[in-house]
Amino acid sequence: MAIVVKRPKLKWWEQLYLPAIFKGLGITLRHFIATVRGKKKVTMQYPEEKWNDHLPEHYRGAPALVTDEQDRERCVACQLCEFICPPRAITIKPEEIPSDDQWAKVEKRPKAFEIDMIRCIYCGLCEEVCPEQAIFLRKDYSITGTSRAEMVHDKERLYEIGGKRVGLVNKWNELK
Amino acid sequence: MDWTFLAISAVKIIGLVFLTIMPMVAYSVWAERRVSAAIQDRVGPNRVGIAGLLQPIADGLKFILKEDFTPSHVRKTYYWMAPALTMVPSLLTCAVLPFGSKLFGEKMVIADLDVGPLFVFAIASLSVYGIVLAGWASNSKYPFFGGVRSTSQMISYEISLGLSIVPLLMIFGTLNLGEIVQYQAVEGWTLLPIWGEEPLWKKAIIAVPMFISFVIFMTSIFAETNRLPFDLPECETELVAGYHTEYSSMKFALFFLGEYAAMIIGSGLAVTLFFGGWSLPFGWLAPESIDAEIPWWHGFIHMGAFFGKVIAIILFFIWIRWSLPRFRYDQLMRLGWVFFFEIAVINVILTAVLLIWLKPGI
Numbered sequence: 001m002a003i004v005v006k007r008p009k010l011k012w013w014e015q016l017y018l019p020a021i022f023k024g025l026g027i028t029l030r031h032f033i034a035t036v037r038g039k040k041k042v043t044m045q046y047p048e049e050k051w052n053d054h055l056p057e058h059y060r061g062a063p064a065l066v067t068d069e070q071d072r073e074r075c076v077a078c079q080l081c082e083f084i085c086p087p088r089a090i091t092i093k094p095e096e097i098p099s100d101d102q103w104a105k106v107e108k109r110p111k112a113f114e115i116d117m118i119r120c121i122y123c124g125l126c127e128e129v130c131p132e133q134a135i136f137l138r139k140d141y142s143i144t145g146t147s148r149a150e151m152v153h154d155k156e157r158l159y160e161i162g163g164k165r166v167g168l169v170n171k172w173n174e175l176k
Numbered sequence: 177m178d179w180t181f182l183a184i185s186a187v188k189i190i191g192l193v194f195l196t197i198m199p200m201v202a203y204s205v206w207a208e209r210r211v212s213a214a215i216q217d218r219v220g221p222n223r224v225g226i227a228g229l230l231q232p233i234a235d236g237l238k239f240i241l242k243e244d245f246t247p248s249h250v251r252k253t254y255y256w257m258a259p260a261l262t263m264v265p266s267l268l269t270c271a272v273l274p275f276g277s278k279l280f281g282e283k284m285v286i287a288d289l290d291v292g293p294l295f296v297f298a299i300a301s302l303s304v305y306g307i308v309l310a311g312w313a314s315n316s317k318y319p320f321f322g323g324v325r326s327t328s329q330m331i332s333y334e335i336s337l338g339l340s341i342v343p344l345l346m347i348f349g350t351l352n353l354g355e356i357v358q359y360q361a362v363e364g365w366t367l368l369p370i371w372g373e374e375p376l377w378k379k380a381i382i383a384v385p386m387f388i389s390f391v392i393f394m395t396s397i398f399a400e401t402n403r404l405p406f407d408l409p410e411c412e413t414e415l416v417a418g419y420h421t422e423y424s425s426m427k428f429a430l431f432f433l434g435e436y437a438a439m440i441i442g443s444g445l446a447v448t449l450f451f452g453g454w455s456l457p458f459g460w461l462a463p464e465s466i467d468a469e470i471p472w473w474h475g476f477i478h479m480g481a482f483f484g485k486v487i488a489i490i491l492f493f494i495w496i497r498w499s500l501p502r503f504r505y506d507q508l509m510r511l512g513w514v515f516f517f518e519i520a521v522i523n524v525i526l527t528a529v530l531l532i533w534l535k536p537g538i
Contacts, residue, residue, distance in 0.1 A: 021500060028215045028499040035214040043219060 055139050060122045062140040063115055064162030065155070066133075071164070072103055074134030077110040081126035081135055089119035090126060113155040117143045136162060188286045192275060193267055196483070200490075201436045202232035208494050215498045242425040247314075250422060254313035259423065259430035262306030266437035269296045273444045274354045276454050276479035277463055278470055284454070284479060285354055292353035293341055296445055297334065300400060303438060304330040307402075307419045310431070314422040322418030325408045325505065329399055332512035333406075337396035339520035340389045343527035344449055347382065353448050354466055361455030361462040366390075368451075371458050378534045385527040390450050392516050392523070397442040399512070402435060404497040408505055443489035444482075451485050454478035 013019055034040045044051070055061075068074050077094035095111035097104050126135045138161055145151040153161070206221070206228065213220030221228040246255065272292040276284030289295055304326060311323020344366060348356045363372035366386050369379035399406040410418030420431045447453060455462055461477060463470045503511070 024499045025495065028495065031217060032211065032214045032495075035217055040217050045219075 051141065052139070055141075059139050059141075060124045060137040062117065062122075062138055062143050062153070062161060063120065063124075063126055063135055063158075064138050064140075064153075065113060065135055065158040066162040066165040067159065069164065069166040072106075073109060073159070074132045074165075075110050075113065076106055076132055076134070077108040077113075078131065080129045080131065084125045084129045086123060086125065087119040087121050089116045089121075090114070091116075110155065113158060115153045115158065117145075117151045117153055118148065133165075136165070138162065184282060185286060188282075188284075189271075192270060192286060196275075197267065197270055197437060197440060200440055200483075200486075201433050202236065204436050204440065204490050204494075205235070205432075206232050207491065208497075211491065211494045212498045215495075236429075239426050239429040244425040244427065247316075247422050249315045251313040251315060254309045255422075256427075258306050258310035258313060259427045259434070260306070261309060262303050262434035263430045263437065265299045265303040265306075266434045266441060269299045269438075269441045270444065272296060272353055273441065273448060274357050274453055275444070275482050276475055277357075279475035279479070280472055281469065283354060283466075284475065288352070288354060290350075290352045292351055292356070293345070293445070293449070294351060296441070297338055300438065300441070301330065301334055303434065306431075306434065310423070311419040314419070316422055318415045318417075319419045319421045322410055322415050322421070325415075326402065326419060329402075329406065329408060329508060329512075332509060333396040333399035333516075336392050336512060336516035336520045337400060339517070339524060340392035340396060341449060342520075342524045343385050343389050346524075346527055346531060347386075353453070357448060357453030357455055358463070358466040360452040365452035365455070365457070366450045368457065381534065382527075382530060385523050385530065386450070388519065388523045390446075392520050393449070394446060395511075395516065397446060398493070398496070399508070401438040401442050403439060403493060405500040405503050406508060407502065408508060413502075439493055440486065440490065443486045443493065446489055447482065447485040451489075453485075454482040456481050 031040075065073065065075055077092055079092050079094065082088075082090045082092045091112070091114045092110050093112040094108050097106055097109050103109075122137065124137050127137050140161055143151070209231075210220040210222075210228065221231040224230040224234045246252065271286040272289050272295050274283070274285040278284060307326040308323045311319045311321070311326070314320070344356075345351060347366075348359050350356060350359075360366060363374065364370055364379060367383065367390060369383055370376065372379070398404075402408075402410065407418075410420065412418070415421070420428055423431060455478070461470075461474050463474070
């Protein structure tokens with residue numbers, strides 16, 4: 001059954017529409033004055049003001065590799081992140097650590113570690129899956145480049161973004 | 177041939193049209209964007225130059241450098257004519273606007289015609305041809321609808337626009353816009369008649385039909401210039417962009433600028449008829465008569481007063497645009513034909529009766 005919507009009967013001054021028009025003009029004028037006087041916080045002036053100080057702790061920016069307190073690369077080239085990565089942005093070439101190395105007992109390390117930032121969807125699954133806590137999503141969000149090749153982060157660049165992280169798992173330490 | 181007259185006219189045309197109206201058009205676009213942004217709690221263009229003041233130049237450069245694309249299905253001749261036909265009448269109408277009293281013994285009006293308002297309406301109604309031609313020549317459905325809508329809208333509102341100023345002309349007793357302003361400088365502005373020799377109560381009574389005229393005039397000007405709340409011809413929710421859907425680059429810019437130029441001329445006419453043109457309030461610095469010699473700095477102050485008032489009305493236009501929603505088409509027609517037309521006719525009769533009662537002499 002159709003519902004009949006009751007329209008309110010307008011008074012004669014309401015039918016003139018002029019009071020409503022003036023009311024509307026008043027509202028827009030109030031907004032105008034408030035904005036011009038700077039009473040309203042509008043938007044962030046992006047390139048000058050940046051998000052950096054306002055990002056939440058859990059922000060998911062560019063993924064990066066980290067080293068531990070002894071500058072050893074945490075990544076053991078298990079390739080779990082490569083397998084979990086939904087858009088297949090990660091490419092790892094593992095290599096064996098030579099026996100005369102200080103960290104020979106770790107056995108594997110990445111020879112090349114590339115993340116294609118055009119593909120990356122910042123989902124954070126690589127961080128979640130990493131058993132060594134070697135890959136983290138940092139707060140870098142404006143990843144730009146002028147070519148496709150430039151947008152592929154190699155190992156060097158990934159460590160540059162990631163830096164050093166201390167106080168995490170210590171299973172490869174001498175103490176253990 | 178009077179070469180001095182020609183030279184002076186040329187200087188006035190260049191000074192008014194190219195050095196004043198054109199920059200005003202550019203900067204009213206800027207003002208439109210900044211004011212609308214402020215009304216909607218945004219920032220608006222603020223990057224190019226200080227506070228975005230160079231934005232119009234950047235926009236103009238962009239329009240000139242863009243590809244001037246002509247679709248293959250249009251009627252080329254009319255398609256090319258239409259933008260010019262919108263822009264030219266808008267600029268032509270400013271010929272009769274008195275934008276100042278006198279400067280160095282010269283009347284500050286390009287053509288001192290004795291049929292000022294009639295000339296404005298005659299030329300301004302030509303700008304509908306630009307829109308109709310654009311709609312028809314584009315050979316596509318949305319521009320066509322825009323053109324058709326524009327025709328009926330302009331015809332409807334032109335009648336009430338013309339009728340709304342008849343009461344004013346009855347009071348002024350002249351069609352020369354310069355003399356109309358001179359009258360208001362001495363006797364009080366049409367909407368603010370609180371100085372002059374006439375007793376105040378008589379003027380207060382006369383101001384009532386003047387205010388009705390003003391409401392009808394302003395609303396009709398909105399409809400004539402296709403501004404919101406009457407921008408049905410280019411209503412983007414229904415018609416993509418209306419009559420200029422198929423236009424790009426500088427041709428689109430001409431439509432755009434023509435609309436703003438029409439808005440400025442409309443404001444100028446409203447100022448001249450209702451707010452005393454170039455005259456200052458309370459009869460300050462008012463010349464004795466239209467031909468009286470005045471110091472040159474009075475002339476500059478009068479010009480400043482005129483353009484100040486015009487800018488205020490333009491800001492009012494912008495303010496209205498960002499406050500009110502668009503009318504439905506049947507409402508627009510109803511408003512024009514059922515209300516404004518009748519009210520304007522009654523207003524003419526009312527003013528005539530009041531004039532017979534209050535000023536039996538004229």
